[in-house]
Amino acid sequence: MSNLLYFYGMCGLVKDLLLKRYFSKEVRGSAQVLESDIVQACRRLLDERQSTNVWRFLEALNGRPDLTEGLRSLHCRSLIFVGENSPFHSEALYMTSKVDRRYSALVEVQACGSMVTEEQPHAMLIPIEYFLMGYGLCRPTLSVSPRSPLSPSCISPELLSPESMGLKLKPIKTRISTVV
Structure with missing residues (x-):
């Protein structure tokens, strides 16, 4: 694709290859079904981009x-989303196999390409809720399996500190105005 883009610029074939790389067949449309709004928007954006920058x-x-x-030494909790029709599906499975299972979970979204956040954002809600429950940032609404990698009981206490979650907390300075 890189060679095509370099020699021919942003032609129709390159646009189709890029869209195929990121979106599922259902979202890209067919002869009977129109392209979704997000794919049409991406196609327009690709028209506006200079091929050298892409x-x-x-x-x-x-x-x-x-x-x-x-990846083996990664000790922060990781939630990996991948579409079942993504060309990167095998890479996501490989990556998940290399990360410590106590700290990670893979969510495979059906009938979706690489852009899970755009194609099926609703499919991300429950896994993210479980993920946040693991840090105590969300109250449980459903029962969680104790053996699930997203279960709060699977988290070691040292991972629950703000620093381990990647948060840099600074003290808030407040001023109290005195009325004279």
């Missing part, structure tokens, strides 16, 4: 270093 973006993605070695 090419540079793809080259930056292709040049990223491999993170596999550091």
Whole structure:
């Protein structure tokens, strides 16, 4: 795709390949079904972009270093969403196999491509709720299986500190105005 983009620019084939890479077949449409609004919007945005910038973006993605070695030592909780029709589905499964299962969970969303947040945002609600319950940030509405990687009982206490969750808390300074 990078070579096509470099030599031919933002042609129809490159747009179709990019859309196929990120969106499921259902959302992209067919002869009988129109493209969804999000795919039409992305197609318009691709028309507006300079092909050299999109090419540079793809080259930056292709040049990223491999993170596999550091995944085993990752101790923050991770929630990985992947669409069942995503071209990155096998990569998500591989990544999940390399991360400590006590700290991660994989959510596979049916009839979805790579853009889960755009295609089926409602499918993310319950997994995110369970994820937040694990940190005590959300009250449970359903019963959670004690063996689930999203279960609050699976979290070691040191992971519940604000620093381990990536939060940098600073004290809030307040001023009390005195009336004279």
